[in-house]
């Protein structure tokens with residue numbers, strides 16, 4: 001059975017159509033990368049998978065049941081920024097997941113449960129290469145380290161699905177390479193399903209087992225928001241076999257958005 | 265020569281420049297006072313610095329003949345008790361109500377317009393109501409301070425919560441947090457340093473309402489004293505009291521500023537970036 005299934009999915013804000021007629025089935029364990037022009041609705045699609053937004057038409061299923069209408073611990077998320085809590089240290093950020101789970105009223109752990117949770121949190125920090133930064137606040141960490149921390153924090157709940165919205169978009173190319181290695185290693189080891197939005201087509205081809213292209217199939221020049229985007233290409237990928245020549249050049253040109261344009 | 269906007273004073277010159285206006289005011293006062301006293305040795309309007317210092321020592325060391333208390337300290341204790349009670353209660357209420365309305369749409373929808381309307385009422389205009397309802401004792405003065413600063417503080421904190429990026433609340437939900445847990449671990453800790461900032465801003469108004477209430481009905485207090493001795497044109501008492509109130513206000517402001525450095529290192533380093 002598919003872990004995610006969308007049937008005739010629409011998303012509209014008032015009279016603006018953002019997404020229209022999206023059909024999709026994703027099997028558990030897939031690494032789905034999502035590309036598309038800036039403002040075409042990639043984040044909106046991810047927010048629907050998160051439960052932060054609800055579709056205006058059609059059905060969206062999680063494991064065959066209706067998608068919950070709010071975020072939950074089975075779907076972890078990393079945004080481009082603001083994913084970690086500035087008032088907690090790196091360890092505190094990761095520990096928070098355990099504290100929220102185990103202490104309903106105080107949301108804090110004391111004594112032995114706290115020591116055990118801290119050990120697990122420290123192990124998770126080690127896993128993403130942040131063992132030495134446990135006592136630092138996010139503002140003292142580099143951009144790459146902050147994203148590592150956000151990933152570690154998201155993985156503490158053992159989510160079945162990990163949603164990544166341009167997580168490496170603000171990072172330097174060298175750092176981005178390290179992050180690719182990290183995310184691939186975690187994906188292989190943890191057996192989770194990943195949706196990753198990126199504005200870097202090469203990144204999409206390199207990382208994914210499946211690449212989705214969002215684009216508008218019809219455009220009304222007098223009313224740019226009259227029609228929404230849908231999935232125009234759905235390309236199965238074999239990792240390591242990285243060639244983007246399966247996409248027509250015109251499509252590729254439309255996708256090469258720079259981070260600066262990516263303000264929406 | 266560099267542009268004026270690019271020129272900065274060094275350490276020593278900076279300190280001199282900072283002290284200069286104070287020194288000028290004191291010098292101007294001394295000159296004016298000396299001139300008036302030369303004209304009329306019995307002048308009460310601009311007493312000499314010496315006679316003010318003597319009056320201050322008397323107020324701070326000699327028990328009053330009428331009550332047996334040392335006036336300056338009794339007045340200070342009474343005023344600070346009122347001020348700090350009012351400010352502390354306002355801080356607690358502002359934190360609870362402000363973060364809750366900032367976080368929970370139902371509460372915000374039902375309370376925000378009401379609080380905005382409440383904030384429009386000039387606090388001093390309800391002072392008679394407070395005296396009638398709570399009597400002329402301590403309670404009405406504390407309530408006036410709360411009424412004067414709480415609406416502003418609540419709205420400020422609510423806005424701070426709304427400024428927290430939505431990503432953080434989504435993230436907390438994906439970590440399994442309930443509304444209560446998110447309030448406790450995300451909204452409140454991130455607004456706490458703002459609470460101390462908001463309190464610093466509200467402190468000026470709190471002093472205003474304290475002194476106004478004391479001027480109208482009290483048996484002791486800093487504001488009560490300066491309005492009492494005004495009848496005798498007792499500038500020897502009024503001026504040192506005003507200086508003392510200023511020093512107290514300055515110290516409280518400094519203390520609140522330090523609190524953020526001591527308690528919330530992430531707030532200070534985060535802003536510096």
Ligand SMILES: Nc1ncnc2c1ncn2[C@@H]1O[C@H](COP(=O)(O)OP(=O)(O)O)[C@@H](O)[C@H]1O
Nearest residue numbers: 013018036037038039040041042043044045264
């Ligand atoms: N809450 C909202 N209300 C109205 N319009 C929105 C809202 N969120 C997104 N949009 C619009 O939906 C479109 C798609 O946005 P988004 O999903 O962020 O695009 P992107 O593909 O760059 O991630 C944009 O035109 C944006 O203006």
Ligand SMILES: [Mg+2]
Nearest residue numbers: 042043044264
């Ligand atoms: Mg986006």
